[in-house]
Amino acid sequence: QVQLQQWGAGLLKPSETLSLTCAVYGGSFSNYYWSWIRQPPEKGLEWIGEINHSGSTNYNPSLKSRVTISVDTSKNQFSLKLSSVTAADTAVYYCARGEAGATTSLYYYYYMDVWGKGTTVTVSS
Amino acid sequence: SSELTQDPAVSVALGQTVRITCQGDSLRSYYASWYQQKPGQAPVLVIYGKNNRPSGIPDRFSGSSSGNTASLTITGAQAEDEADYYCNSRDSSGNHLGVFGGGTKLTVL
Numbered sequence: 001q002v003q004l005q006q007w008g009a010g011l012l013k014p015s016e017t018l019s020l021t022c023a024v025y026g027g028s029f030s031n032y033y034w035s036w037i038r039q040p041p042e043k044g045l046e047w048i049g050e051i052n053h054s055g056s057t058n059y060n061p062s063l064k065s066r067v068t069i070s071v072d073t074s075k076n077q078f079s080l081k082l083s084s085v086t087a088a089d090t091a092v093y094y095c096a097r098g099e100a101g102a103t104t105s106l107y108y109y110y111y112m113d114v115w116g117k118g119t120t121v122t123v124s125s
Numbered sequence: 126s127s128e129l130t131q132d133p134a135v136s137v138a139l140g141q142t143v144r145i146t147c148q149g150d151s152l153r154s155y156y157a158s159w160y161q162q163k164p165g166q167a168p169v170l171v172i173y174g175k176n177n178r179p180s181g182i183p184d185r186f187s188g189s190s191s192g193n194t195a196s197l198t199i200t201g202a203q204a205e206d207e208a209d210y211y212c213n214s215r216d217s218s219g220n221h222l223g224v225f226g227g228g229t230k231l232t233v234l
Contacts, residue, residue, distance in 0.1 A: 047223035058221050110215050111158030111173035118167050
């Protein structure tokens with residue numbers, strides 16, 4: 001059974017860089033999209049971005065200038081860096097495993113079936 | 126703003142059937158996935174693909190799609206189904222970006 005374990009600094013000052021890592025245990029690292037999602041207090045989920053095992057990335061356009069997602073296949077880990085944080089970046093950050101593809105009916109599918117427990121990140125001076 | 130639109134809140138009487146909807150242009154070509162989130166917990170996938178349930182998800186949860194609208198139906202809602210529900214898909218740009226709906230808070234009366 002695949003599990004995701006995530007960690008990183010929980011308290012940052014404005015202008016610092018957020019850094020989180022997610023380790024994948026118990027499953028293949030290939031053929032999936034390794035994703036980051038965040039949830040500000042009392043708000044909904046926001047997709048941050050993803051990376052596949054070969055290092056190809058997709059980022060939310062609203063965060064793209066500040067986000068870097070990287071992968072270390074030798075350790076089955078992927079990481080998130082978000083630069084120049086402000087109070088608006090205060091949120092619970094989740095890592096997740098994503099799958100995407102096409103069906104025989106010409107519909108596409110995309111979902112995230114395994115999630116980390118979340119890391120609370122607070123930005124405060 | 127989200128490219129997937131959900132009603133903010135829905136209520137259902139215990140044991141009755143409720144439908145939670147999600148609208149967006151990308152749903153004309155992507156199946157929505159649905160997540161249940163209870164307070165203080167990570168989201169849990171409940172429906173993916175055309176109408177698939179991960180192991181451990183009760184069969185009272187089902188999904189459907191028509192045009193630009195995806196629906197999550199709970200048939201015989203239980204007290205433990207009270208939660209926030211989010212739909213998710215790729216966006217309509219063709220750039221393989223993920224997007225979530227704003228979420229629907231389900232209250233079981």
